[in-house]
Each structure stands twice: as structure tokens, then as C-alpha cells.
Amino acid sequence: MQKSKENSFDDIYEVVKLVPYGRVTSYGAIAKYLGTGGARMVGWAMNACHSMPDVPAHRVLNRNGLLTGKHHFGGNRMQELLESEGLKVEKDQLVDFKKYYWNPSEELL
Template structure:
């Protein structure tokens, strides 16, 4: 596992229940603003890390990572945490966004 992946996992582990952040916000926090896709790659390899990867969405609040969860698990977990959706697979970012750049 690369050091970058470990750093991504450290940030994701701190996302509070009921909140979400974006791939881009994590990349900016890690100092590589153009590396949002790398954040996604790190999360795709996070199955054994026990981090709340379901709390990471794209810049529009869409659950683009849902293909890496069985069934509709990503959406179900967020709903259980009280996250509000504006449509089937898009969260209400303005109500639930957590930005590591402002919080860590």
C-alpha cells in the first residue's frame, strides 16, 4: 500500500457519521488538488481497511463509488446515518458536506 493511500485512509477515517466529503476535498487536503481520481483508486482498494468509504462522494454529491459496494449498501448506510438525498443517488451536499481543509 502506498503512503498516499494511507494518507487518504487517515482522512476518510475522520469523516463524522452523517457527513460526507468529496474526492477533490481529500486531494486538496493532501496537497495534490488534481489527484481526486487517485483518491478514488485508493478507496477502491480499501475493502480491508474498515474505513467509512461510503462517506466519500463526487463534487456533485453523487454516489459514484457505489459500484464498489454490494447492492445498494452505500446509499443505505448514508440514509441510516441521516444523510438527505436530493435524488436517488445524489446527497444534499450543502447540508452534509464535511471539508477536511476546514476541520483537520
């Protein structure tokens, strides 16, 4: 039985809720951990969750640490949220991405 898109989004949200404060992950890392849909599906889920305050979508970046979802937050809100957690962003990219990277496949054993 194939999962519905809605259930997949819920699974994605549950993983994103586990990303620790001051850490980030990537669309692809979440997709790999869940084994469903690919990075684009994770991106679609992040775009659809902005009315859900318990899903820290700002902690999900692309594989190079770029704030590719920034335009869905409006203005510089994504950067502001990351910086409020002590992270530094320059030119829409997280500084020291690898240092703050949280991999669910390694962390959620």
C-alpha cells in the first residue's frame, strides 16, 4: 500500500520537529531517512507548513546550506529565525553549514 502525499507530509513534519535548536538539516537528508518522495517532496511539505508554528521549517536548507525556501517565509524571516538560534547567514547561505548539520539517518537510530 502506497502512502498518501498527506501522510508523507506528516512524516516529514515529524522529522523536522526533531531537528534540534541551533542545528539544520537538508531536504535530501530527510527524504533519505524516510525513504520516500525525494528532496522535492520535502520541499513541497516545507512550503505547505508555514501555518504550523510547531514545524521549524527554517531549519531545512538545501544540501549546500542555501536558504532556498527563503521566499516562502517572506522578507528575511528565514534568516532572522536562524540567526535568533545563533547561526550566521551570509548571502542566503548558512556559514559553517557542516558544523551545524543534523543528519536524521545518523541521529535517529
